[in-house]
Amino acid sequence: MAYLRMRGITKMYPENNVLANAEVDFEVRRNEIHALVGENGAGKSTLMKILYGLERPDRGGIELEGRPVHIGSPLEAGRLGIGMVHQHFRLIPDFTIAENVVLGVEPVRRGLFLDREKAQASVRAVIQEYGFSIDPSLRVRELTVGQMQVVEIIKILYRRAQLLILDEPTSVLTAQQIQKLFLTLRHLRDIGKTVIIITHKLGEVKEISERVTVMRAGRVVAVRDTAEVDERELSRLMVGKAASLQVRREPAARGRAVLELRQVCLLGRGQDHPLLDRVDLTVHAGELVGVAGVGGNGLAELEDVVSGLRRVSSGRILHDGQEITRLDARELRRRGLAYVPADRLHRGSSLTSSVMENMIIASHHRFLRGGVLRRRQAEGFASRLAERFSIEGDPRVPIGTLSGGNIQKVILARELASRTDFILFSEPTWGLDVASSEFIYERIMEIRGQGLAILLLSSNLDEILSLADTLVVMYRGRVVARLANSGAVSKELVGEYMLGLKEDRP
Amino acid sequence: MKRWSRWRELLAGTAGLSVTLGLSFLIAVALILLLSKQPLATIRWFFIGPFTNKYYLGNMLNTAVPLVFTGLGIAVAFKSSVFNLGGEGQVYSGALVTTVICLALPAANGYGGGLASLAGAMACGAVLAGLSGLLKMKWGTDELISTFLISSAVGFIVNYFITGPLDDPANNLLASYAIAPQYFLAGIFPPSRLNVSAGFAVLAAAAVFFLLNYTHTGYEMRMCGLNREFSRYGGINVSAYVVLPLVLSGALHGLAGGLAVLGTQHMAVKDFSFGMGWNGIAVSLIAKNNPLAVVPAAVFFAWLEAGAKAAMLHSDVTFEIAAIVQSVIFYLVTAQALYGALRRRKVRL
Amino acid sequence: MEANLKQKTTVLQRILGMRDFGVLVAALLIAAFFSIATPVFLTGYNLFNLLRQTAQLGIIAMAMTVLIVSGEFDLSVGAIYAVTGVVTGLLATKAGLNIWASALVGVVAGLGLGFLNGLLIATTRINSFIATLSTMMVFRGIALVLSQAQPFSLQLSFFMDLFGRAELFGVVPVPIVWLLGWGVALYLVLHRTAFGVKVFASGDNREAADLAGIKTMRVKQVGFLITALAAGLSAIISLSFLKTVTPTQGTGLELEAIAASVIGGTAMSGGVGSILGTFLGTLIMAEVRTGLVLLGTDAYVQDAFVGLVIALAVIINVRLSTKKK
Incomplete structure (x- = not known):
């Protein structure tokens, strides 16, 4: 019945002692579009890397069409009909589409010479067979991001893949491009392919998939038919139950506006979708503003922009009413910027x-x-x-x-x-033990009491809910919610904003 | 307890090096056994020869002087995680500039003119290396390649001056006119050619050590070298620290060439500095980029060369033994030291 | 924008590609300049002479292009060139071996060194620039030890004719034939075979190439063999023509080869380059040298000029590859 069955997959990363997958069972039926959802660090990418032969599991096995298989490398995965489109494309910019597609399996004449005509013709045949419309003689350098993704898919289809894995394929696309991608995926399913799509955008899950597997903290927490589950339930499954932290939060004494972001935009290189889309944000003295969001929705970019390590494409940033938009990290430091980065080991x-x-x-x-x-x-x-x-x-x-x-x-x-009068925290307790986390929370509350303006970026909802005075949620680079953190704000509600189910038009 | 573990660390750190150096000696001995008809005498001259009289000893130390400067130049760059493969051309062109300035001022005061000529040599090296730094800062060009190519190109141009406009037809060498005697650096260990530049070398090592470890600039340079992202985050002007280390490195190389002219050559001789740049890399790597350790490492390298010279004069082997042993050391040391460093080199600016 | 440009290009441009076309124009302009400056330049004799002198450099530069396109450098080609010459010369004179066998052993020895280069880079993953810099010194040392630092001469007529002195149809010197033959072979390898595609892919985006199942390290190792073979072939041509071998021969050859390749439009960052472009680049270097000779300048002026050309080419190449990205 099941086309693919992964059983008891366990994977520990010894470098940071993270149990990425714990006894994961994962099944996909032939000829379905299966969504694999979960927050960052839930273990979905690790699972797919194991399936694609990029990682070895510590324990567990894989069966394809009922037969146990060993997948030691992407090449072996390819031979078994498994193909993967990575979030970051692996294309050669100076090559044509046809050359990129046939790379590694080039058609040759007399065992030696590259047969360009045949390459071009066979790629064109694949393009026609699957109903794409793209000229294989174009150079990849000249394509849009959406087209590059199509090339990646053609690359897989050219190798006669039956099972396609797409890792967060929509994050770099515009809304129209997403619709086009979904059309493609449905068509592929209709002609007999099987698709696994990794995402954490629940609207997309409902729209495209037949079944959905939810992961949290390295485990599978639910497998459902998409039609039988609503987005709220999915959201609750993904974020889990609220765990209140032991933090005493005195009422805030809000002062003047210390840091202001006005209509800040950031465009990524080679991406059609903006990384930050007209972000407005104000942090007052004595106030802790918590920004929540799933990875890939603009938190990391916000961190870089506020800390001066990346320059905005448009919009303004003010400190004490003075323009600091163009200042770099060095000049911000001189003004007294304090910043605890997410990447504490390198940055x-x-x-x-x-x-x-x-x-x-x-x-x-x-x-x-x-x-x-x-x-x-x-x-x-x-x-x-x-x-x-x-x-x-x-x-x-x-x-x-x-x-x-x-x-x-x-x-x-x-x-x-x-x-200083302003401090930026990004994921301040990620991966820390309870005692260290509590120590850090106490300090944060202490400086808040001293009247500092604090901006806290975190994907840990419990942390944000326990610490923040004002809650801001980001989704696809936009601020979709801005809430005063009273007792009425629940984890479920924030989760719905984070996963794109709800949106307040500010 | 703590002290003990530090010793162990030091030991572990030097173990690879000892193996490398031991291996090099073995190769030297093997080559001698292979090529010499009187291997025992040759080995004796090779290892002990440089210490048998004042002339040999002084010249050996004098050979070490430019290596100290080039070694320091490389150490400064390495400490900042930039690479300077253009040492050869920087030394050579520094020597040319010193010669030209001295020739242009035949009657100037020895101190004033000498200082001016050395300043010119340093400026020349600094500009050549700094250019690669600018190319890297502006366009991200790999400085490994650009320093090498620019330096090689400059070598051709220096050759032209030495053999063309500056060539002294009176000497039978491919060399320029000799500089005026008031510029000669005073000898300190006659009859050898060892001169006061040896003192400068020791001072320079101390100065670079101080710069790197006790000054603001040194701290920022080292931090950029260890972790550029962290430095940028901490508010250090990281792009400046692509250029500055190369400028300093180039200046030290230029100075090596200038002092060699004032102290030893007294003229610019074609190809006289060949190998000084490359050996500086090996010297710095043997010293683990520690400026103070550069001095003994340079003497060690000079010993190899002097030993080969003594063996050549007193026995039946050719001078190439030194070149081979040095190249083997160069290979082993770079392989060992850069094994990690160059692989990790994906630092964004 | 690129699409617009494409429509306006001429047939010739389409055949050559934009980059190669630019190099061709430069080569023609320089030739025109020297033709006006010295009437001797544009004579059949001189042009053949020019090509003959450029043969060794061209052979090595075109091989270097393959390697640079794959993302690596080989600074030891000059030393391999010397080792091949010395080994061949030694066997043919001191050991009295048949010249064919000697040459074969010499070339194989050079190939062995190239294999060593590839192996070193594959196992240690050191930057090839540094790795081959040190093997350059080691190989040069080997040449010096083998020859006892002495040059020696050979007298072997037929063989020498075949590689160095003879003229095809009585007019075309054989080194030119070798140059063109080697060029066509490398052109086919780089631009027409599946292997060539892998070379470009390895240098352009190694990660993508690896994921596509290309053994990029193997590709680069073959690249080192190709440069070593080119060095060997050049060394044989050189000893046939000059009838002497010196252990210091080929010093700086690696530099000129890289320069010719870079002038011909090869990107130092890998992934871009062409055999034809490098051929034209070699021609430009030869034109400059010969032209300067005909103008009566001495060797060091020519060297200095070549130095300037290299420095300029580096900077221009940097500009071009930055614009691309």
Whole structure:
């Protein structure tokens, strides 16, 4: 009955001790469009990588049409009729569509010479067979993103794939392009192909799929016929039950507007869909604004834009009423920007440098005399901070030898040490243990009480609901909701906004 | 306890290096056994020869002087995670500029003119290397390739000047006119050619060490070298630290060439600096890019060369043994050191 | 925009491609300049001479193009060129071996070194620029040790004719025949075979190529064999024509080869390049050299000029490949 059956798949990433897949069972029927949904880190990409031969499971097996198969590489997957369209296209820009499609399985004459006519003709045949309309002699460089995606699909079909995996295929497309893609997928299903589509956009799930598998925290939590499940239920399944955190939140004493984003847009290179779409956002003194959203919906871009690491395409950013739109990270630092980044191991710290050197990155100007760094003062500063934040270890050891929680404390200590009126947090407790998380929450509440304006970006809904005064939800680069965080705001409600079921037109 | 683990770390860090150097010596011995009809004497001259008299010893140390400067130049660049493969051309053109300035000022005061000529050499090296830095900053050109190609191109041009307009028909060498004697650096270890530039080399090593470890600029340079994203996040002007390390590196290379002219050559001789740039890379890598360790590493390299010279004079092998052993060391050391570094090199700006 | 441009191109441009067309125009302009400056330039004798002198460089540069397109460099070609020459010369003179066998062993030795280059890069994944820089020194050392740093001369008439001295139909010097033959072969390999497609794919977007099932490392390793073979062939032509071998021969050859390739429009970042373009690039370098000789300048002026051309080509190439991206 089942066309594909994955059984008891378990995969642990030893680098960060994350159990990406735990005893996952996953089934797909022949000739259906099957949606695989879940939040970021739910384990859906890992599962698909295992299916496509990019990762090996620690345990578990795969059966295709009832026969157990071993998939050790994408090549083997291809031989079994499995093809995958990645989120980031793997195309060669200087090659024509035909050349890209036949790459690796080129038709040859006399065993040696590339038969361009035949390549072109056979690609054209595939294009006609599946009802696409694109000229195979065009160079990929000249195509739109939507067309590039079509090329990726043709590439798979050319290799006679029966099972197509699409990894978040809609995230780079415009609304019209999405409709076109769905037409294609339905057509492919009608002529006998099977499609797995990874997404976290529930509207799309309803629109395109017959069945849906929901994953959360590395496990499958539900498998349903799409017709029998409504989007609310899917949303609840994806986000799970609310878990209230032990944080005491005093009523906010809201002051002046400290940071303002006005109609901020960011266009991605080679993407037709804007990454940030007319974002308006205001953070007041003494206020914690929490921005929630699933990955790929603009949170990471918002982080880069506010921290000055990426320049906006249009719109304005103000600090204390002054224009800071064009300032880069260095100039923002001079104005006192404090920022705890999501990527704490690469952006937030230099792992092979000492704790002291990490602590003074933004403030080493304070330890200078005539261009000479006064080491003793800097070390004193580092020791005092380490003590105040109860960071274990000598400030002279490389920060990479500390635990994840302690590294985050060093970053927090450094950022809070700069005299400032605004601070940006991105995923401040991701991957940390409970004790470290609570320590960080306490600090955040403490500085909020001191009247700092705080912008918190997080995909952890419990965190946002427990900490934020104002809740902002982003979906496909847009702000879709702006709510005062009273007791009436439920996790389910925010989840519906996050997954694109609801939208307030601001 | 802690101290013990640091020692162990140091030991682990030097283990690979010791193997490399040991292997190089084995190859030297093997080559001698292969090529020499009196291998024992040859081996003796090769290893001990440079220490048998003041002349050899002084010249060996003098050979190390430019290697200290080029080694420092490479260390500065490596510490900032940029690469300078143009050392050859920078040394050579530095030497030319020093010669030209000295020739243009035949009657100037020795100190003033000498300083001016060295400043010119440094500026020349700095501009050549800095150009690659600018190309990288503006257009993302791989500085590995551009430093090499620009330096090689410059080599041709320097050749032209040495053998053309500056050629002294009176000497039978492919070399320029000699500079005026007031520019000669004072010898400090007669009868050898060792001169005060050896002192400059030690001072330069100390200065670079201080710069990297105790100054604001050095801190920012090292931070950019270790993690460019983190540095940008922390508010450091990271694009400047693509250019500045190359400028410094080029200046040190230029100075190596300039001092070689004032101290040893007293004229610009065609191809005299061949190998100084490349060996600087090996010296810096042996020293693990530590400026203070560059000095002994340079002496070690000079020892190989001096040993081969002594073996050639007193026994029956050719000088090429040194070249081969050096090239083997170069290969092994670069392979070992860059194994990780160049693979990780996908740093965005 | 590109589509518009395409419609306006001439037949010739379509045959050559935009880049190659530009190089051809440059080559013709330089030729025109020297023809006016010195009447001797545009004589049949001189043109053959020009091509003959450019044969060794052209053979190596075209092979280098294949390698650069695949995303790698080989700085050791000059040293391999020397080793091939020295091994062949040694066997033919000191060991008294038949010249054919000697040449064969020499070329195979060179191929072995090329294989070593590829193996090193495949196993250590060091940047090929650095890796071949150090093998360049090692290989050069091998040439010096084998020859005891002495040049030697050969006297072997028929063989020499075949590779160096003879003239096809009494007019075309054989090195030109070898150059053209090698060029056509490489043209077919790079632009007409499935392997060629893999070369371009490996240099343009390695990840995509890997995912398409191309063994990109294998492709690059073959590239190193091709440059080594080119160095070997050039060395044989050189020793046949000059009747001498020196262990220092070919110093700087790698540089000129890269320059010719870059002038011919090969992108230093890989994925773009053509054999015809490189052939024209080699021609430009040869034109400049010969033209300067005919104008009566000495060798070092020519070198300096070549140096300038290289520096310029680097900068222009950088501009072009940035615009592309």
